[in-house]
Amino acid sequence: MEPRQVRNASDARRIVQERGLRHVKVGVHDIDGVLRGKYLHVDKFSSALDGGMGFCDVVLGWDSNDQLYDNVTYTGWHTAYPDAAVRILPETCREIATEPGNLLFLAEFADKAEEICPRGVLRRVLERAGKMGYEVKVGFEYEFFVFAETAHSIREKGYRNLKPISPGFFGYSMLRNSVLSDFYRDLLDMCESMDMGIEGLHTETGAGVLEAALRVRDGLQAADAAALFKLYTKVLAQKRDWLATFMAKWSKDWPGCGGHLHMSLWKDGKPVFFDEKEPHRMSKTMRQFVGGQRALMPETLAMVASTVNSYRRLIPGFWAPTASTWGVENRTTSLRVIPGSAKSTRVEYRVAAADANPYLALAAAVGSGLWGIENGIDPGEPVQGNSYALEHPDEMQLPRTLMDAAVRLKASKPARALFGDAFVDHYAATRDWEEREFRKAITDWELDRYMEII
Secondary structure, eight states, X not given: OOXXXXXXXXXHHHHHHHTTOSEEEEEEEOTTSOEEEEEEEHHHHHHHHHHOEEEEGGGGSBOTTSOBOSSOSSSSTTTTOOEEEEEEOGGGOEEOTTSXXXXXXXXXXXXXXXXXXXXXXXXXXXXXXXXXXOEEEEEEEEEEEEESOOHHHHHHTTTOSOOBSSOSOOTTOHHHHHHTHHHHHHHHHHHHHTTOOEEEEEEOSSTTEEEXXXXXXXXXXXXXXXXXXXXXXXXXXXXTTOEXXXXXXXXXXXXXXXXXXXXXXXXXXXXXXXXXXXXXXBOHHHHHHHHHHHHHHHHHHHHHSOSTTHHHHOSTTTTXXXXXXXXXXXXXXXXXXXXXXXXXXXXXXXXXXXXXXXXXXXXXXXXXXXXXXXXXXXXXXXXXXXXXXXXXXGGGBOOSSHHHHHHHHHTOHXXXXXXXXXXXXXXXXXXXXXXXXXXXXXXXXXXXXXXXTO
């Protein structure tokens, strides 16, 4: 039996037995999109397929550096960090390319923890789409830098003078991808074997930066593939003593890393964004979907620009938007409408960074679009030319810091209706924590600027 054939608990037991495995890997994604998990004995795995299992809920109560939040109510010292219920998802079975023969299964928080589980949040948004008669098709697109460094060497160097795998600005380089073809081939083959196939892979403009466009999938499958792509790209790189990063912006000297989402809605197996008779071939449904995304982007930005570093990327002139705007084939806007055939017409959600949790970024993008359809929101006229050079109304301006974005999210009534009070309160608190942790740091810039002179 092949991993892609697994659909239920019976299939999962069968493939494990056929392979003679003693342990499998099980993981669940935390608030920041980091996969937390363990090796599980097959006996425990078999019983968990039916009755679920416990997983310490601290993974919903700490940050990406394992530091405990001091401002959340779901879990903390006041609850003594008990186990949360987790259900294993047999249909997510994958053979681990870097551990030949072994299997990985994703899991999802259940019961009370389901209210704040990132995958659960996305699933509920997609269920909302389903009740409206829509299927969501998504293709994630990631930019990431690769260094000829290790996890140890970057720390020993203090994150300075890092050596990229290739020098200089050289986008779409056939030279670079030919010289490094063994890494490209390993990455392409790994993604294919782990059901997160790549549609296109090329160098971006920057030293050691690549862009991978994942193949279009249904909503949850697309987010699963995106989350695993980020993890196993890092694994593949580190196994050859390299390091891949999906930081939104690791250096002021190089462009940032986008995590763009290409999406469309379908109904009864047919695309609904295309209308040959309308301007730009945009159907009324698409206009309202884009209208909702544009209207709610300032309120949901914390879900798609989720770290302090995300806001280093959202500056003029570096291919990242600074206001909630839309345009037709316009890469200076937050939302790029791409007209084409009925199947290819889509909207590119360009504001999202590569560091975002794929489940939450997609939940924000789709949820706000559905809200636009439900409320008949028109996006207005598209931006013509360079959006950076135009003056935009205050209501279109995006939050400039993570703290500001968290405040906007917490106050958003549409966000609460879409994602639930429990999630909004918990997530906004985690972003508040993230910014407060940053404010404790003394940066090199401050030392260079102030220590001697002031």
